[in-house]
Amino acid sequence: MTQRTNRRQFNQALAAAGALGALSPFGIARAQSKALKVGLLLPRSGVQAGIGQDCHRVVEITNGLLRDLGLPALDIMNGDTESNVDVARSRAECLIGEGAQLLVGAFDSGQTTAIAQVAEQRGVPLVINIAAAPPITEQGYKFVFRNFPTAPMILGDAFANQLELFAATGVSPKSVVFMHVNDTFGAAMQKGFTGVMKKFTMPYTVADTIAYDPAARDLSVEVAKAKATGAEALVMVSRLNDAILITRELVKQRWSPKAVLSMGPGWYEDQYLKTLGKLGDGPISFVPWYDPNKKLTKQLEAAHRKAYPEISLNTNHVYTFEALLIAADAFKRAGSADPKALADAIRTTNITNNVSPGPGIQFNAKGQNDKLKDSAIQNRGGKLVTVAPKDAANARAQLPMTPYDQR
Amino acid sequence: MPVEIYLNVAASGLLTGLVYGLMALGLSVIFGVVRVVNFAHGEMMTLAMYLTLVLFSALKLDPLILMVPVAAVLFVLGYLLQRGLINPFINRPEHSQFMLLVAVALVLVNVQLIVFGPDAQGIRTSYSFDSFQLGALIVDASKVYAAGAALVVAGALFAFFRWTLLGKSIRACADNYHGALVVGLDVKRLYALTFGIGSACVGAAGAMLMAVTDVTPTIGPSYTLLAFVIVITGGLGSMPGALLGGLLIGLTEALGGVLFTPSAKSMFAFGLLVLVLLFRPQGILGRKAA
Numbered sequence: 001m002t003q004r005t006n007r008r009q010f011n012q013a014l015a016a017a018g019a020l021g022a023l024s025p026f027g028i029a030r031a032q033s034k035a036l037k038v039g040l041l042l043p044r045s046g047v048q049a050g051i052g053q054d055c056h057r058v059v060e061i062t063n064g065l066l067r068d069l070g071l072p073a074l075d076i077m078n079g080d081t082e083s084n085v086d087v088a089r090s091r092a093e094c095l096i097g098e099g100a101q102l103l104v105g106a107f108d109s110g111q112t113t114a115i116a117q118v119a120e121q122r123g124v125p126l127v128i129n130i131a132a133a134p135p136i137t138e139q140g141y142k143f144v145f146r147n148f149p150t151a152p153m154i155l156g157d158a159f160a161n162q163l164e165l166f167a168a169t170g171v172s173p174k175s176v177v178f179m180h181v182n183d184t185f186g187a188a189m190q191k192g193f194t195g196v197m198k199k200f201t202m203p204y205t206v207a208d209t210i211a212y213d214p215a216a217r218d219l220s221v222e223v224a225k226a227k228a229t230g231a232e233a234l235v236m237v238s239r240l241n242d243a244i245l246i247t248r249e250l251v252k253q254r255w256s257p258k259a260v261l262s263m264g265p266g267w268y269e270d271q272y273l274k275t276l277g278k279l280g281d282g283p284i285s286f287v288p289w290y291d292p293n294k295k296l297t298k299q300l301e302a303a304h305r306k307a308y309p310e311i312s313l314n315t316n317h318v319y320t321f322e323a324l325l326i327a328a329d330a331f332k333r334a335g336s337a338d339p340k341a342l343a344d345a346i347r348t349t350n351i352t353n354n355v356s357p358g359p360g361i362q363f364n365a366k367g368q369n370d371k372l373k374d375s376a377i378q379n380r381g382g383k384l385v386t387v388a389p390k391d392a393a394n395a396r397a398q399l400p401m402t403p404y405d406q407r
Numbered sequence: 408m409p410v411e412i413y414l415n416v417a418a419s420g421l422l423t424g425l426v427y428g429l430m431a432l433g434l435s436v437i438f439g440v441v442r443v444v445n446f447a448h449g450e451m452m453t454l455a456m457y458l459t460l461v462l463f464s465a466l467k468l469d470p471l472i473l474m475v476p477v478a479a480v481l482f483v484l485g486y487l488l489q490r491g492l493i494n495p496f497i498n499r500p501e502h503s504q505f506m507l508l509v510a511v512a513l514v515l516v517n518v519q520l521i522v523f524g525p526d527a528q529g530i531r532t533s534y535s536f537d538s539f540q541l542g543a544l545i546v547d548a549s550k551v552y553a554a555g556a557a558l559v560v561a562g563a564l565f566a567f568f569r570w571t572l573l574g575k576s577i578r579a580c581a582d583n584y585h586g587a588l589v590v591g592l593d594v595k596r597l598y599a600l601t602f603g604i605g606s607a608c609v610g611a612a613g614a615m616l617m618a619v620t621d622v623t624p625t626i627g628p629s630y631t632l633l634a635f636v637i638v639i640t641g642g643l644g645s646m647p648g649a650l651l652g653g654l655l656i657g658l659t660e661a662l663g664g665v666l667f668t669p670s671a672k673s674m675f676a677f678g679l680l681v682l683v684l685l686f687r688p689q690g691i692l693g694r695k696a697a
Contacts (some may be wrong), residue, residue, distance in 0.1 A: 049525070050526070210668075210669055211668065213669075213670050214667050217630060218419075218620060220416070221416050221665050224416050224665060225665055225669060241621065241623075244619075245621075249535065250549075253415075254540070277527065404536075
């Protein structure tokens with residue numbers, strides 16, 4: 001049976017719709033959204049675009065994993081910092097203005113510092129995924145939390161893991177050459193290396209420190225100079241392209257050090273392994289990584305492999321995922337999206353079913369997870385295995401490296 | 408530090424310098440004849456490098472063989488660029504020419520970024536990781552082959568300009584523009600051919616460099632700068648000067664790096680440039696302006 005709508009019924013329906021529309025901005029007639037609105041700030045364009053996009057990959061699989069953990073789904077609001085500090089600040093303001101109830105980001109220390117200032121002023125919690133500059137959590141902020149090691153923690157763990165590896169393999173170099181890229185990151189790491197090394201009883205001396213141009217097209221001179229010192233191992237702070245150039249030069253100049261110990265990116269990245277094949281095997285990188293033995297790591301790895309079969313799980317994915325995990329966990333416990341309640345809930349976080357090495361995710365009074373541990377990972381057969389710390393390892397280290405001419 | 412280190416580094420610097428010299432030769436040829444400074448020179452070389460990369464992926468041929476088709480493509484590109492875009496600017500003020508070629512360079516960089524992405528890409532030949540050992544001297548095989556090819560191409564170019572009718576006509580244009588017009592030479596066509604030949608040099612150098620190093624779209628400007636340093640040191644417009652400049656810059660960078668600090672390698676190249684500008688402004692083999 002069909003019923004025709006007369007003019008009076010039509011006008012009544014129109015008036016009801018108008019009233020609903022007028023009231024909706026005040027949230028009176030709209031059902032409250034169940035998902036927490038998370039403003040995810042990453043450098044998805046500009047010089048750090050590749051890394052920002054890599055961090056973002058994990059977002060696609062996070063809600064599925066959160067659901068499996070019995071945690072609420074997140075409503076992700078994306079913000080591109082354009083690899084720029086000022087843009088990062090304004091995007092954070094915009095996202096809060098658009099309703100973000102919690103912020104996550106932003107890979108780079110400079111950009112994260114700017115976002116942290118906005119978060120603190122506006123009273124919206126910020127969970128940092130990746131940023132190592134110590135001052136961010138030394139400002140007395142109440143709304144800023146970091147689940148990523150600071151630069152001194154990274155360096156300290158690198159030396160501790162080296163000592164563990166040398167003891168486990170019975171192989172320790174007597175002298176090393178420290179080579180570093182001569183940019184802000186490399187120079188800071190060089191200062192940190194010198195300062196932190198004094199706190200450890202390392203078996204080696206530093207025969208020479210060689211800084212090189214980040215835009216170098218040819219690193220034959222640098223490698224020749226390092227080889228001439230007669231050092232037994234290389235300690236590296238580099239980027240991807242120079243890591244590839246240096247490896248090529250090591251092969252061409254017929255120098256196989258006992259070990260290549262990297263304290264920066266490059267040597268464990270997919271492109272390094274793909275470009276160099278078997279010549280890429282052997283280097284050990286000391287990095288914030290994941291514990292391959294943890295249950296959640298296996299779940300994350302499986303979901304990641306399914307979504308991105310060509311890309312290995314890495315630091316960017318793990319720490320962005322954990323930042324979102326912290327947000328969902330806090331939202332569930334707070335039972336509210338009120339920023340203050342969320343911040344209080346994050347402060348009392350105690351997640352033991354996590355991915356990163358260490359006892360789990362807890363924050364100290366400064367908002368720093370100071371229980372995080374870094375790992376030592378080695379390139380083996382074109383894949384990465386974790387060789388230290390012992391509790392988070394899935395393989396034994398191979399030292400000395402197989403000489404390049406015997407591969 | 409053992410003496411062989413200096414020998415190894417010097418040999419490496421000289422070999423790299425020869426390839427750089429060939430790249431700069433293109434710039435010198437173009438300026439020597441057309442009197443236009445090609446500010447898109449490095450970007451054209453990265454284009455040649457990407458072309459080599461694409462052809463290598465498709466055909467699996469050695470970059471030293473691919474040098475021929477890449478140089479041919481760059482020749483056509485240079486010819487068309489001069490005929491279609493640069494020719495109307497020949498008699499315009501130098502800043503107009505500068506802006507035009509900088510714009511071409513920016514377009515090239517951004518197109519390469521869109522097409523190939525920002526990551527470094529390289530090729531792996533059967534000799535990519537080989538080296539030759541002669542006593543204490545260890546020399547990179549890729550650099551030896553690339554330098555050898557650079558010498559052959561430079562030799563062919565010298566022969567072309569010295570003994571062919573077309574080469575002599577181009578030299579006549581360079582020596583006396585009005586004289587060339589009076590004797591009936593088609594100067595516009597010769598200019599375009601010269602730009603094509605200079606671009607072909609860059610194409611050949613780009614193919615050779617792919618055997619030695621990786622390519623990213625953003626390295627173009629640094630190669631443009633390097634080419635300028637080399638031709639100014641050797642003598643702008645002088646072909647032997649470009650090769651000599653390449654050798655000197657390669658050697659200076661290498662020895663400066665090993666004697667002092669590698670991160671300041673470029674500083675020594677620029678230091679040499681300053682000395683040349685102070686004591687021989689026309690360049691080592693350049694001719695004084697009349």
